[in-house]
Amino acid sequence: xxxxxxxxxxxxGREMRRRRRQGQGPVEMRQRRHGYFPHIxxxxxxxxxxxxxxxxxxxxxxRRGGRVExxxxxxxxxxxxxxxxxxxxAGTWHMRRRVR
Numbered sequence: 001x002x003x004x005x006x007x008x009x010x011x012x013g014r015e016m017r018r019r020r021r022q023g024q025g026p027v028e029m030r031q032r033r034h035g036y037f038p039h040i041x042x043x044x045x046x047x048x049x050x051x052x053x054x055x056x057x058x059x060x061x062x063r064r065g066g067r068v069e070x071x072x073x074x075x076x077x078x079x080x081x082x083x084x085x086x087x088x089x090a091g092t093w094h095m096r097r098r099v100r
Contacts, residue, residue, distance in 0.1 A: 024095035027084060038073055038084055043095050048077045074099065 030047070031040040037053050055074040060067055069088040074081065083096040 024097060027093040027095050029086075029093045038075055038093075041084070041093065043082075048079060048082075050075045050077055052076045054081065072096065 025044065028042040029038060030042055033039040037056070038050050040047060040049050042048070053073055053075055057072050059070050059072060061070070071086045071088060073084045073086070075084060081099040083099060085094045085096045087094070
């Protein structure tokens, strides 16, 4: 199991920059359900309404200046399924990827 997580971890600064570029950019969280789960968000100028949160998980990364805690949400909207990331330290939201 450790070998699998090791393989997914970026090994260099170049790899981390490449992975950051693969992200789809900032998200404006317009409304949350129960004060926690994404409900309505805007991405690239378009508003999306979350029909269901399919999965959520917490991640902790070591970065310069300490640990970064974040929450990931796989959400289903009429337009598709997306992985959203909330940087808990900075209070910002980002699109990680469009799943389908």
